[in-house]
Amino acid sequence: xxRKEKRARLLTPGELAEFLNVSPxxxxxxxxxxxxxxxxxxGGVLRFRESDVEAWLEANADPAPQPR
Numbered sequence: 001x002x003r004k005e006k007r008a009r010l011l012t013p014g015e016l017a018e019f020l021n022v023s024p025x026x027x028x029x030x031x032x033x034x035x036x037x038x039x040x041x042x043g044g045v046l047r048f049r050e051s052d053v054e055a056w057l058e059a060n061a062d063p064a065p066q067p068r
Contacts, residue, residue: 010049011047011048011049012046012047012048013027037052037056038056039052
């Protein structure tokens with residue numbers, strides 16, 4: 001039986017900016033500073049895997065406040 005693999009959703013820099021509610025220029029700056037989510041080049045164009053964006057968000061999340 002053939003296994004159907006789930007394809008990774010790829011976001012454009014503009015889609016990522018919209019998702020994160022930042023400007024496309026911020027995405028470019030983060031790339032230059034190596035601060036943003038990991039990206040891949042597909043056919044010469046920049047794309048962001050949805051799973052990489054989610055992992056980046058988790059890694060950069062503020063820790064939960066500790067009870068006193």
